[in-house]
Amino acid sequence: AQSVAQPEDQVNVAEGNPLTVKCTYSVSGNPYLFWYVQYPNRGLQFLLKYITGDNLVKGSYGFEAEFNKSQTSFHLKKPSALVSDSALYFCAVRVDTGGFKTIFGAGTRLFVKA
Amino acid sequence: DAGVTQSPTHLIKTRGQQVTLRCSPKSGHDTVSWYQQALGQGPQFIFQYYEEEERQRGNFPDRFSGHQFPNYSSELNVNALLLGDSALYLCASSLTVNYGYTFGSGTRLTVV
Numbered sequence: 001a002q003s004v005a006q007p008e009d010q011v012n013v014a015e016g017n018p019l020t021v022k023c024t025y026s027v028s029g030n031p032y033l034f035w036y037v038q039y040p041n042r043g044l045q046f047l048l049k050y051i052t053g054d055n056l057v058k059g060s061y062g063f064e065a066e067f068n069k070s071q072t073s074f075h076l077k078k079p080s081a082l083v084s085d086s087a088l089y090f091c092a093v094r095v096d097t098g099g100f101k102t103i104f105g106a107g108t109r110l111f112v113k114a
Numbered sequence: 115d116a117g118v119t120q121s122p123t124h125l126i127k128t129r130g131q132q133v134t135l136r137c138s139p140k141s142g143h144d145t146v147s148w149y150q151q152a153l154g155q156g157p158q159f160i161f162q163y164y165e166e167e168e169r170q171r172g173n174f175p176d177r178f179s180g181h182q183f184p185n186y187s188s189e190l191n192v193n194a195l196l197l198g199d200s201a202l203y204l205c206a207s208s209l210t211v212n213y214g215y216t217f218g219s220g221t222r223l224t225v226v
Contacts, residue, residue: 043217
């Protein structure tokens with residue numbers, strides 16, 4: 001089955017430290033991968049996407065993600081976390097079910113402590 | 115440039131009633147997808163509209179139906195509401211499915 005998984009419900013990191021939010025996927029064919037962020041009582045905001053090309057993708061707000069085909073992973077990273085980065089992060093993948101749709105992981109809550 | 119607009123922002127309905135949620139996509143976008151996000155969970159795909167037709171559907175019962183208009187705006191209809199339909203309903207627009215979505219802020223539906 002085509003799917004996306006976020007193995008951590010919550011990630012805690014101190015402000016100024018690097019952060020990683022993990023994502024693994026299972027799709028047929030070449031993956032189209034996305035990261036979104038959600039703040040309380042709001043819709044999701046697009047951060048970045050991987051379609052093809054360089055395995056390191058840069059996105060909004062200083063975030064980047066590394067595509068690893070052999071490990072079927074697409075981890076979200078930031079070199080130096082800010083308290084304002086505290087939010088809910090979703091990994092998503094486009095899947096082919098006779099047409100295309102995007103499915104989302106269960107989400108990872110990021111807490112950045114001052 | 116307006117983003118995705120959803121209305122209403124909040125709604126309270128009684129079990130068994132029907133509800134219609136509305137979405138205006140971002141200017142230039144032609145594809146609208148609807149998602150249901152229960153509290154503490156990731157968004158679950160309901161269906162997707164393109165060229166006024168339902169192109170893809172998730173694992174939702176026929177009580178959930180939709181429509182897309184010539185101006186690309188869309189409606190989500192839910193009949194015979196159940197308590198379990200209480201959730202945040204998100205509309206996302208895109209220019210084809212190959213690119214990232216732009217999401218609206220959602221409609222919070224509470225069924226009592």
